Every structure is written in structure tokens, then in C-alpha cells.
Amino acid sequence: MNIDIRHLRAFQAVAETGAFRRAAERLRMSQPALSAQIRDLEREVGVVLFDRTTRRVELTGAGREFLPQAAKLLGDLEAALRGLTDLAQHRRGHVAVACAPLLASVMLPELIATFLAAHPGIRISLIDARTDQIVDKVRSGEADLGIGTFADAEPGIARTRLFRDELLLFVPRRAPAPRRAATWAEIADEPLVALTRESGLRALVEMGFGTLGRPARPAYEVAQVTTAVALVEAGLGVAVLPAAARAIAHDRRVTLRALGQPRVARDVSLIVASGRSPTPAAQAFAAHARVRASGALGRRT
Amino acid sequence: MNIDIRHLRAFQAVAETGAFRRAAERLRMSQPALSAQIRDLEREVGVVLFDRTTRRVELTGAGREFLPQAAKLLGDLEAALRGLTDLAQHRRGHVAVACAPLLASVMLPELIATFLAAHPGIRISLIDARTDQIVDKVRSGEADLGIGTFADAEPGIARTRLFRDELLLFVPRRAPAPRRAATWAEIADEPLVALTRESGLRALVEMGFGTLGRPARPAYEVAQVTTAVALVEAGLGVAVLPAAARAIAHDRRVTLRALGQPRVARDVSLIVASGRSPTPAAQAFAAHARVRASGALGRRT
């Protein structure tokens, strides 16, 4: 026989109600069962906790000493379990999201805002990082989730597609641009604003130029998409950027054109560490991201 | 299904050993039983606590958060139960003893000293009070035990005799006193040092004089036995006091003589409240008192 939460609850109920019968009612159990609990508890600790006749039940000295301790134990247990169920039910928690810089600026703010509206107790950290760093952070546990474009088979990583993000041509808004899609061949001789080689987006652009049999030869190389758009707006060249960057170009004098032959796109995916169970909060955020991606975000591309 | 100490122990063991198998060994149970415990705990709180493959077991974020809380709960429970068993095994506790003044000064000091030598963790309060007050304090719970001379049938009071305490005649040590017993008749005309009417001992003296058909007519009335002995030593009179006062007369110029026709004695008893369970410490002290009374203290009378 080992002391049990049940014993503590029984003790507390009897102490507080001052009667076995009422305590048994409160605990939704029969009075003999409760008597047995108290009997076992007293035998286990070797101390009489209640002086009881058939008409009166009151704490002994030892019982009076034990009551606050038992109450505290039950309260602490309650609180600890409550803490866990709060996590389970997304009333509390923390999600660290690692995300490519462009998406971090154009997609995550809205995603986080809508998520927090539904789950006000959850805290979110946003880490913007390059693709390879995202994978590392997710694998190490530094980030719970990663959002970006990833290679097919990363070991220890589970991936789900969020949406397809097509490359578009960003040109200065001078004359009315033709509505038809541009081609890679057409822009081959235009001054090109490209991202640096560290960027995952640069690789996509190289893929497009690869169909022409030659690498991209940028007139400008910049680290951030915002900068690239600004250069285009200034009329210094054209840029090939994913549709996600549309939001950045929105109130600038930049025109977007489709870009074909071939159309190039990337898959924006959400990754988690496949070995690790995501926290409930991370699961909720991932679910939220998937829903929004197939809805509003998806339609935008 | 309700969360249980057992679940917390299982969780802690797995978390600390990092393996179900080793944890099961530590808990002296089979591995499947342990797996079931963890499974139930996780289902109850709705959160995965361990990420486990067949080769690796590690805490999830929620598990890492829960571990210190579980450890503290188990520690607190341990401590609280330890507190109770400490009481049960007389390693700790408190006894309030109410005692007649004479006995408090001649008998209790040694009784307490020998008791504390055996039970260093127990604290003792000594309340010296008149007989009727002793009964009240024991009945109300203010005192755990009472020691003194009591009426036969006090309601709510259980009494056990410790020893018999005979009245002796205390005379100034002048000429060598006769060895034979004195009689009440002989001292009828001596100047008498008596205790005040509040004292229980005074009633015994009155009982002795009662056999002569008259009340005591004290030359002096004092509140304390010590004072009475001092007056006798100064040659101002004789006193009739119980044998327990022998210790007070010990290194004073006072001679003790037996006092007969009739011999008068009182029973010194130990009382407890019959409705209330005595604390383990009080039980131990009572047992100690009974043993010592039938031994050293008893022989002294």
C-alpha cells in the first residue's frame, strides 16, 4: 500500500466537511470506501488523523498539522496538471518559427496576427534565416517549425507543401507593359537586379537562365528583396522575384509580368523535425499555416 | 482515470534514466507496466511528454517543463509523510503536561530529563496548576496529559495510577527524633505549618485531623511547599507533607517521620482526555511516566 492522491483528497474532504458522510458525497463515493481510505492512510503513516465517534469527527493534533500540507500538495498538483492541459489546449505555449527573409516579411506577419487572435496565450518567436540554417535550426530543436523552400529529402525533416510561388518579372513602371507573359530570352540582355548567391531565390533565377545555356549576369547584386524592388523602381534594371514579393511592390512604381518559357516556381513548405513531437502550440500554428495557405495566401500566388 | 503519485514517479524515473527499461528496473516493475503508466499520464493531460523511438527516449518541451514540477511534488509529499511518521515514531512532537506544583518541582524535572534523553526531538511544555485546573486543561486539550491527585470519576477523563504518596511529618532537626511513627494526636497541639485551602494537599491534612474530630488550626498558612519546609527548618512549627516533598527537605535541617493512626496517602495519577486520541509523543511520555513511576519514583515513596 502506497500513499496516493486519492488518500490526500479523502483526508482533505473529511477534514473540511467534518463528517465522513458529507465528505463521501462530495467525493462521489460511498461512505465505507472513504472510511477505508482514511483507515489505510492512518495505518500507513502510523498516526491517528481524526478522532471520531459516530456523532463527531475532528482532527487530531497530527491531522491539524497535516491538513495545510495536504491542501498545498493537492493545489500544486492541480496547478502542474493545469499547466500541461493549458499547453494541450493552446491556452499557453511557445512556437519558434524559422522562416526565409522574404516570407518572414510578407507572409508571417499576417499569419502570426491571425493566429494570435485565436490563441492569445501563445507566444511566437520569428527567426529569419537562410534555407540551410532553417533546416539546421529545426533539426536541432532551436526552431519548432520552418517555412521556406527546401530540398526534397532532408533526413530528420518532415515537409508539407503550403503553396506554389511562381517567379515573376518585376519591371519599372514606364510605358504600359504588354499583358502577355515575358520570356527569359527577352530579359537576357536587360540589366538584371539579382539577389546574392546566398539567397535561395537566386538559385531559381539561375535555373531560368540555365535554360538559355548561360548563368545570370546581374548588373546589381543585393541581399534583400526590398532593395531589389527599390532598384527596379528607380529604373536601374529588372528583377525576377517570386509572387510572394508582390506585397513589397504594391505601392511602388513597379509592374509585375508573368515570366514563361519556362515558368519557374518554388514550393513554399512547412517543415518540422520528424523525430520530435511538435508542441501542441507548434501543431496549432502549423495547422493554421496550412489552412491559411490553402486559402488566402494560396490564392494570391 | 485520475493522475496518481504512481504516474509522477513513473514520469520522473523515465525522465531521469532516459530509458523505459532502466526506469522500470529502478521502480521494480515490468517495462510494459511502466509504458502503460506513461501512456495514461500523457493521455490524461493531453500532451506528449516523451519522444521515443525504440532506441532513444527524450523529453519533449512540455516534459522538460513538467519534470521539475513533478520532482517538487514528489519531494513535498515525501516530506509531509515523513513529518507524520516522525510524529509516529517519536522523533518529533510536543507534549503539554499539566501538573500539580509540588510534583512539577520534585518529580517532573527528572521525568522530563530522562524522557528527552530518549526522545531528543520532542518538546515538552510543563504547566503547573491546581488539580481542578489540570482537569480542565486536559479536557479542553490545552494539556495533553495531567499529573496529580484526582477525584475518581471525572467525565471525559481517563486516569491511571502512577504511585501512592504517603503523608509524612516534617519536624525541625533539633534533638534526635524517635524512630517510631508519629500520630495525628501527638501533633494536635504543635504549631502547624499548613498549605492554603486552595492546595489539594491541605485537604489531605484536614482528613487526618478529621479523625481527631476537629479541623486543622494552622499557625502558618503558605502557598508553596518550599516555604512550608523553610518555616519548619526555622523551627517555627511542624508540617504534614507528602513523601514526594522529601526531595525539598533533603539538604535542609528538617527531619521526616512517618505519620500514623491513621496513615493518610494520596494516589498520584496520570490523566488524559478520554475522547481524544493522545498524540504519539503524549503516548510515549505517558508510557515513560508509568514505567518510571513503578520503578524509581515508586520506590521512593
Added chain:
DNA sequence: CGATATTCATAACCAAAGACTATCAATCAA
């Protein structure tokens, strides 16, 4: 790359703890 051994999960079965009903004994109230 395949065989082996280790580890956790599952299934089936069983023992024991614990709960319930019925009843007894004790105490308070009328």
C-alpha cells in the same frame, strides 16, 4: 549491406486493490 540484438509497444491474461450494498454499533435528540 544483411544479421543480430536491444528497446519500446501491444495483446492476453490474471491478481489484487478498491468500491458498492447490506448491516451493525454507538450516540444524540425527542
Added chain:
DNA sequence: TTGATTGATAGTCTTTGGTTATGAATATCG
């Protein structure tokens, strides 16, 4: 004194939790 209320006890049964046997998965070693 009698009736009503309350805690304890006895007997029966359900349920929980344990064990053994076995399966599935993964790391290790040849």
C-alpha cells in the same frame, strides 16, 4: 427509552494495474 443518524465492518464484485509473451523498429557489428 426509542428512533434516527453516522461511522465501522463484512461480503461480493468490478476495475485497475501488473506480468508474461510477442511484435515492430532501430542501432550495431560482421
